[in-house]
Each structure stands twice: as structure tokens, then as C-alpha cells.
Amino acid sequence: MATVERPQLSDEVVAHLRDRIMSGQLRPGERIRLEDVAEQLGVSITPVREALLTLRGFDMVELQPRRGYVVAPLSRQDIVDVFEVQAHIAGELAARVAGRAGEAELAELAATHKGIQRAAQGRRVAELERGEFEFHRALNRIASARKLSWLLHAATRYTPARFLSSDPAWRNGMLADHEALLAALTAHDPRAAREAMARHFTDGADRIVKHLDGLGVWGGSAG
Known part of the structure; x- marks a missing residue:
């Protein structure tokens, strides 16, 4: 090759x-x-x-x-720990966005979400991944919290994006979480925004842990 x-x-x-x-x-x-x-x-x-x-x-x-x-x-706990860190940081960023997002910024997020919806419906996984990245990058920019955004970026280095994006159930949950988040941001409700965003990450952890449980990954080392 x-x-x-x-x-x-x-x-x-x-x-x-x-x-x-x-x-x-x-x-x-x-x-x-x-x-x-x-x-x-x-x-x-x-x-x-x-x-x-x-x-x-x-x-x-x-x-x-x-x-x-x-x-x-x-370990199983490693997965849970990493995603709980992601959920906490991302939830805080979302809460800050709820307190400061203007109409133009909300419209930008809604438009990006529509693109993600179309990609999900068409099962265009690579396009969906790019849309998700842009959606979260826009949120972090609006939150205007440089160090928290950097920490979240570091924590998400553990996320198997292609694995999750290829899961139809995860895609449906992701779209529902986005819609709940956008509703919370439009209502300027920090608590609801934090909860919607945290759920977005903990759902990923649950799916990965269940998948690895089924494979018996925790049973021992490979040669």
C-alpha cells in the first residue's frame, strides 16, 4: 500500500x-x-x-x-471517571452559555444542529462528527472560558468519536440532548443547560461501558 x-x-x-x-x-x-x-x-x-x-x-x-x-x-471505573469529568466541565460551560448567549449565537447553534440532524438521518458519520465538533466549539467560544474549554478538550481525547457516531441509539440520544440544550439556552436556564449537557456525556459513558462489558474487556490482558 x-x-x-x-x-x-x-x-x-x-x-x-x-x-x-x-x-x-x-x-x-x-x-x-x-x-x-x-x-x-x-x-x-x-x-x-x-x-x-x-x-x-x-x-x-x-x-x-x-x-x-x-x-x-x-477499568470500568476509568471510563466512568473520564466521562464524569467531561460532563462536569461541559455542563459548567453550557450553564455559562445560558447566561450570555444572544439571538445571533443561538441561531448559529440551531443551524449547526440542523446540519447534524441531516447528517444523522443520512448516516453520514464523518459529517456528523464534524458537525458535533463545530457545535461544541461554538458553545465553548460563547462561554468565553478559555482554560475550562482547554480542559474539556483534553478530557475528550479519550472519547471514541467514530464508535459513538456509528451507533444509531447514540445518535438519537445526541439529537434529543441537543434539542433539550437549545431549549434551555433559549430560556436562559443555566440549570437545565447544565443537566442536558451532562446527560450528553454520561450517556456516552453508559454505552461504552455496556459495550466493553459485553466484550469481556475487563477479564484480562492480551498478548
Whole structure:
């Protein structure tokens, strides 16, 4: 397979490996071979190595003597903890948006949500992911809380976006959460906005945990 190089290619490799780890396709203790990943994605070794360094910084992989990179330990409680952090920060940001969003900003969010709806109905997963990213980025911009937004961005590095976006039940729940959030923002109700946003993240945690339970991921390490 021919190799290609694109800007920020290592970020794409990070996203690919993160989804595989958090969805149980790569299990705790399983070795990650750089050459295999490079061949699968049609890239050189360099972005794969850079991606693994990034993932090591987020404790998603470990570098072990004589084995190379392996998937780091991951427990059910780890999943719950990460998503609870996301829910808390995102909920606070949403509450702040409820207190300050103007008509133009609300219209922008509503228009982005409509685009996400169309992508979900058409099962255009990549487009849906981009729309979700833009929706949350707009919320964070309106909240005007630079450090909280940065912390949320760091926490969401653990989210397997492609895995969730491919789940029809998650898509339906996501759309319902967006609609509840937009209603709360329009009513300038911080409490309802916080609850709707927190539910958006904890639902993802519930789905991932249930999926990994079904795979028996917590039962042991891979070779």
C-alpha cells in the first residue's frame, strides 16, 4: 500500500488508535506494532510513532522494555471517571452559555444542529462528527472560558468519536440532548443547560461501558 503524508496526520492516527482502544478492539496489555498500524492506514512510521507518544501522554499506551508500545490498563471505573469529568466541565460551560448567549449565537447553534440532524438521518458519520465538533466549539467560544474549554478538550481525547457516531441509539440520544440544550439556552436556564449537557456525556459513558462489558474487556490482558 502506498504511503501518504497529510498535515497533522499524527492526529488522525491518534483518533484511529483511540477509537480502537476505547471500543475494545485493542485490549489492555495488547501490543501495538508500528508497522502494522502504518500499513493499515497507508502512512509512514513517523506519524504512528508521534501518535503513540501523544497517547502515552494521556496514559492510553505504555512503552515496555522488549515489547514496545502496549495498551495501558483500563477499568470500568476509568471510563466512568473520564466521562464524569467531561460532563462536569461541559455542563459548567453550557450553564455559562445560558447566561450570555444572544439571538445571533443561538441561531448559529440551531443551524449547526440542523446540519447534524441531516447528517444523522443520512448516516453520514464523518459529517456528523464534524458537525458535533463545530457545535461544541461554538458553545465553548460563547462561554468565553478559555482554560475550562482547554480542559474539556483534553478530557475528550479519550472519547471514541467514530464508535459513538456509528451507533444509531447514540445518535438519537445526541439529537434529543441537543434539542433539550437549545431549549434551555433559549430560556436562559443555566440549570437545565447544565443537566442536558451532562446527560450528553454520561450517556456516552453508559454505552461504552455496556459495550466493553459485553466484550469481556475487563477479564484480562492480551498478548
